[in-house]
Amino acid sequence: MDFVVCVKRTPDTTTRIKLGADGKDVDPQGIEWVINPYDEFAIEEALKLRDKAGSGTVTAVSVDPEANSTVMRKVLAMGVDQGVILQGGGNYDGFSTAYLLAEALRGMKFDLALFGKQAIDDDGTQVPSMVAALLGIPRVNVVTKLELGDGKAVARRQIEGGEEVVELKLPCVISCQRGLNEPRYPSLKGIMAAKKKPLDVKKVSAPAAPLAVEKMEPPPARPSGRIVADLRGKSKEEIRAACRELFRLLKEEAKVL
């Protein structure tokens, strides 16, 4: 079986976001780039399924205007066989990214195309569904359990308060949620091997992005709060009085109860 994993490099979750000079994007200075955390579940699932099948390849594909190979080498170090970076100019939005990925996937043989359920930078949550729609193949998003057999996939998809069970014919698109597996850490051997694995950079051009960012701003400042009471070392009665005061504030001042 053959697998494609679509990956993105994103700032690490501990990164403090600073606005860039153009006021439309983040300042890339000082950002530590990592594999989008949800993509790690997609990579792990592809590796697991390839090894279970005993043959086949896992190819990672990434749309990256800067063609940064450092993060892609980490993907290869986990055990992915080869990488393809789709490089073009300009800003990409959900549709233009999905368009480029769909065009690349059209020319590849695969049984499953796996994605993370969302990228933690722009949180757009749209590329996997769009790629499947553009390719006209089945898909299921936010998957926490996956079984393959008889040319079919049976997936459990997380929804509010439950799960949907979806049965799909292969080839299909799967977007992965935490809980699906435990992503491996690259081994030293894997890191060494990754240096020699094929990594192609392909120049591509996408249709103009339909969605434009007009400006990026810090999140709205919250009105400054207050400490209702410092209860360290206080008696039960004092704690009770403070709790009562808190509920009075929630009811009368904040009006949320």
Place this chain on the structure above:
Amino acid sequence: MSAGPVLVFVEVRADGVKRASLEAISEGARLARTLGTTCAAIVVAADPSGAAGQAAEFGASLVYTAADARLKNYAPEAYAKAVVAARAASKADTLLFSATSMGKDLSPTVAALLRTSVAADCVEIKVEGGRVKGRRPVYAGKATILVSFATPPAVFSLRPNVFRAEKSATGPARIEKLALDLSDADFRSAAREIVATLKGKIELTEAATIVSGGRGFKGPENFHLRDKLAEALGAAVGTSRAVVDAGWRPYPEQVGQTGKTVSPTLYVAAGISGAIQHLAGMSSSKVIVAINNDPEAPIFKLATYGLVGDLFEVLPILTEEAKQALGK
């Protein structure tokens, strides 16, 4: 951009129309008034009649319905076909979805068919110079962006719990049945069955009140203190990544950048210091209450009201007082 009609997708689940959809219809009706146009809705269901009536109550003047027994469970391709048909019939320039599980799945499917993107999970919709724009958090709320579309149609999904749902006095709506030609291919990704996992509990992303517990609980055996307060408040329960990573609580309870992003009316954080990745997931809550024994904890910078103290002493009393305050 011309100010063509607004079309809102109405999500119907087993227990009726989603609250988030009523918020989206209300916002659609408000937006249509600002633009001087009309607001239509599309209901896709085995039996859409009840939902169509509700859509009218909340401000849709025209409701398209797609009825078919096979549409009982969510089927992305068939649902997308219905929305695209409603868009063609209504000539809508603006499409609104709720950023629920279904909305986040369906909106990009529709957008791809219309060859456009989704402005996902918006917290504000506004009109500037006749153009509809959306404000949406990125980096899990560490920044926000204002976005607009080069050409119509514009597709937005709206974060649940942010927009006000309000009944409208527009009067009864016109109902128009869509004739869809649905084939097996339109059910290629359909849900075969739905399994409830949160029996009797409240889903985090839909909750008006959330009580979250962090590492300050010191171990999985103490989380009943969080659960009791949540029960008294009628709240959903959440936690931090550190707690999930330690294996004390399951991942579906995790709030933060790699968990759920929530915006309840009231968020109570107990024993949570406030790592940036947690704050990112809950900072759009309307009111935040923090309980922590470290007065320097970052959570207090964000909290509307803070109690500095030992949660093992404070929570049991807070729970009793919650029952008192809510007359339970």
